[in-house]
Amino acid sequence: SQKIEQNSEALNIQEGKTATLTCNYTNYSPAYLQWYRQDPGRGPVFLLLIRENEKEKRKERLKVTFDTTLKQSLFHITASQPADSATYLCAPYNQGGKLIFGQGTELSVKP
Amino acid sequence: DTEVTQTPKHLVMGMTNKKSLKCEQHMGHRAMYWYKQKAKKPPELMFVYSYEKLSINESVPSRFSPECPNSSLLNLHLHALQPEDSALYLCASSPLWTSGENEQFFGPGTRLTVL
16 A cells, blocks of 8 residues: 655754655655645645656755655755744655645754 | 635534534635544545545545535535544645646644534
8 A cells, every 4th residue: 555654753953954854655656746834733834846757846945855766755944943843744646636645744943 | 815714713513413614715726625634643635526526535434524515615514423533624725636736725724523
């Protein structure tokens, strides 16, 4: 069955450092992969989308990579700020028309 | 207007009650979704409507009944729920359903508690 794994433990980093979050998937080959941010008690908010033929995508301080051989996406936040503290969800898009969300990685940026 | 609205924000209901959750978007999106999210878990897809027709039902129990009266509105009718149905119910929309290039816009959710 299709499976998505994100860093299971919370990630704690110091302000100004780069946060790197990992998303691994098995048993399927998504053509697209999306990343969302979710704050407690609120709906997810879309951040970035990357296509299978793209190696890297950037948006301001955010960068996403997509390695279809390793079946892995990495999500980077550079110059992190306390306001970046949230749960980050990766969501590969499957052929059945569904976004399948990983369990999320909780990021905490300390001042 | 790039917002998905959901009402009510909070709902407490008994196991014999009937209630409805409402969702609205005015972005012209033709796909709308219901997700269920338990604490510390990812959103789980329940239903997908595309062009006001039910396209996906993820084997959801019949005590949850979705309805899409028009392209802007999505309802979720609740009846005879169980305490384990307590969760955050999220509505989302996207321009089209069958395109992984479309981001989904989520509402703030309805926090449901079943007593």
